[in-house]
Amino acid sequence: MFDRLKLAFAALAIGASGAAAADLTVAIQLEPPHLDPTSAAAGAIDSVLYSNVFEGLTRFASDGSIVPGLAKSWDISDDGLVYTFHLHDGVKFHDGTTMDAEDVKFSLDRARAEDSTNAQKALFAGIADVEVVDPLTVKVTLSAPNGSLPFNLAWGDAVIVAPESIENIKTNPVGTGAFRFVNWVQGDKIELAKNEDYWGTPARLDHVTFRFISDPTAAFAAVMAEDVDVFAGYPAPENLPQFEADPRFQVIIGNTEGETILAMNNRREPLNDVRVREAIAHAIDRQAIIDGAMFGLGTPIGAHFAPHNPAYVDLTALSAYDPEKSKALLAEAGVENLTLSLKLPPPSYARRGGEIIASQLRAVGIETRIENQEWAQWLENTFKGHDFDLTIVSHTEPMDFGIYANPDYYFGYDNPAYQELIKTLDLTTDPAKRTELMRQAQEIMAKDYVNGFLFELAVATVAKADIRGLWKDAPTQATDLTAVYWDE
């Protein structure tokens, strides 16, 4: 009976995956809403296209450093106001047209325009003028010195696009990268193929298929059944030991730029009292959250700053787990019978982490009202409407400690000293001085206990054992496949 069933299934088995060694199927959790990285915040767009299809003047390397992209070099004027970018010669878009200084000007002007729909428009705020010097030279003039310009231009939101392809970019992206876009079956997959005319080091894969699998059980089955070769951002950390034990697979665990925080509404009573915020910080046992919610993946942080950054200072001791101190601080602040709302967006770090934090807070006498929210609802009510006491969210943008200088931001931290410091930092181009200022910034926010600083989010990639060249860390949300190959 079993054999006959098997035969019946075999008869149906025509056209199964016969992948060649230069083909790769990559699964990610979320499908991009469209394919224009310059007009949406969805990380899934960059996950598919960053560096593979689209490139910027500069780019993130796998270790998070900024390396030249379409610009082979740049000069900075002595006053720090003018950046002159020298472009690579012979760069072509996938439609065969040449990429030159006009395209750069078009892309930057489009991003900073009045009616721009760029999700990171602030990156371009300091640009006063973009001027074409000659086809291979672009001069960017700033209104004030800004040492982070090369960093800002490495973002997926700053990639160079062609004016003639802008009309259809959302469904047919035309870039300069090592892979060109082939096809998108919405809801199912996106296919890329090697760009034979690539200006730089050519890709070693011929054909790449991205699939979108958000359900953790489906993800597990797809990897185990070898339907996918790589799962970037694997959604269920509880399965990882099983993959590690299986010789067919490798598990790669890396850092992200995601500072996961228990955000506190600094505007509201009694959270506007630093003693109450400090009490909450001491009530939290970070390791218990990392172990319980993330199955051990994640690095504790003591400020809103990535631990793998050279400028990081370990300030976790300031908010060490100390329930007794927490109770004493609450008593000192005269706070009794405190009940706080805790709004949780969908990711498991928030939903699972929220349950653990609620019980840790209960141990020091703070009750929480947990409310689960979808992202759209969270954005509307919590983030924009400021209707929350506590919420858990991972801030995945790199180097985003500048948000603490914005008093209108959702957690409402308003400290003039900090705001002044960030202004000084923006005007500083000397790397050593910048590092010093960033260290001071971390100390100020940690001593003000602005938020509960929990941990740096980790990212897990599960791949077939003989795949090489995948990024370990995620300095930006990307699945850079330009150096990936099968080791045979």
Place this chain on the structure above:
Amino acid sequence: MLRYALRRLLSLAVSLVVASLVIFLVIEVIPGDPASYMLGINAQPDTVAALRSELGLDVSKTARYLAWVGGMLHGDFGTSYTYRTEVAEMIGERMWISLPLALYALTLSTLIAFPAGILAASRRGSATDLGVMGVTQLGVAVPNFWFAMLMVLLFAVKLRWVSAGGFPGWENGFWPALRALTLPAIALALPQASILTRVMRSSLLDTLSEDFIRTARAKGLNRRQALWRHALRNALIPVLTIIGLQFSFLMAGAIIIEQVFFLPGIGRLIFQSISSRDLIVVESVVMLLVFAVIVVNFAVDLAYAWVDPRLRR
């Protein structure tokens, strides 16, 4: 018959208008703005405003409702906020998975339920009857997504007969596509077949105890002949009702199964659109499903009249 059909048709139209209003109001009431969702937490207010006006979200709700209904009347379902493609086109593509999947599941469920139900009814109280009732009890109780996961673990992960999910597309041949739909269809069909079997059995048993069956038996037909010639057709009304409801359920209810098997069908489209607040897609797809349900019920009503002439009056 004609008057009966016209009356049904009128109630169909009224249902559609009411449904469109309810759908629009409910979906617009949920908090969340598609433009803010797309631009994320670093977006500046003027950027969000620019996108809102680009998407046509800056007009009043009444105007949006009228534009939506007006568009649908001549087949224009609008353009998706996130995907920026025609909603009708998206539904068309997704329908090529969801409709065959629903039909496949319905076929399986009917093919299982009819013989099983008739068998159990004709041998009431026997071990076969008890067996059928036991198995169907289990079929109703087991959640289909869980059963689906178990099948994936067995057939895809362990035995490697099928892939764990995904859809190769009809253009790559009929058999690979059918194969990809087989496990999802079985998972969907299992609870439906169980329900249908039980309805079939009890409806037949009710009919078999009616006076006209006794008369038929008195005229000399044996139990088997009475069942096939007289009872079956009379027992079909509740069964048809259930089939009609099941088809609607299968069209709309495959959301979870499509997630489990990552199939790019209508269910997955609804799921993605709701979380990204792609309101126009949600509204149009739900409206279309309502339309499908109403039409199926209309067809079922007509089928009643065909099965039972008394209803034609």
